[in-house]
Amino acid sequence: MKVEFIASVAVIAPDPPASRQLYVDALGLPLEGEGQDGYYSSGKIPGSKHFGVWPLSQAAEACFGTREWPPDRPIPQISLEFEVESAAAVQAAAEELRSKGFSLLHLAREEPWGQTVARLLSIEGSIVGISYAPSLHD
Numbered sequence: 001m002k003v004e005f006i007a008s009v010a011v012i013a014p015d016p017p018a019s020r021q022l023y024v025d026a027l028g029l030p031l032e033g034e035g036q037d038g039y040y041s042s043g044k045i046p047g048s049k050h051f052g053v054w055p056l057s058q059a060a061e062a063c064f065g066t067r068e069w070p071p072d073r074p075i076p077q078i079s080l081e082f083e084v085e086s087a088a089a090v091q092a093a094a095e096e097l098r099s100k101g102f103s104l105l106h107l108a109r110e111e112p113w114g115q116t117v118a119r120l121l122s123i124e125g126s127i128v129g130i131s132y133a134p135s136l137h138d
């Protein structure tokens with residue numbers, strides 16, 4: 001697996017409006033988003049490809065297909081996505097991780113916005129994605 005760069009960092013927010021008080025109101029980050037409880041993010045923060053405040057309910061839906069985080073799993077605090085060279089490389093990376101004993105939350109799949117991603121939950125409770133987003137390679 002060849003990681004090209006960190007594609008995304010997102011805090012996982014059980015209470016998105018309260019989290020935005022820090023990141024938008026206090027720090028003044030140029031985050032734009034989707035309503036009161038939606039995902040807020042920006043690709044315009046120097047030194048970062050993408051930073052977001054990801055509602056826990058949306059993280060649960062992305063990983064498990066339900067808006068509730070499973071009670072038998074640690075509640076994540078952050079999501080990190082590592083970018084690889086192609087969509088095919090995401091699948092190869094997922095297989096490599098599985099062969100090394102890591103349990104994936106889901107296999108490589110293409111999201112509606114065109115990103116291909118496979119995710120796992122790290123031992124410290126971080127959602128770790130291996131991804132390929134065509135828009136980051138222009």
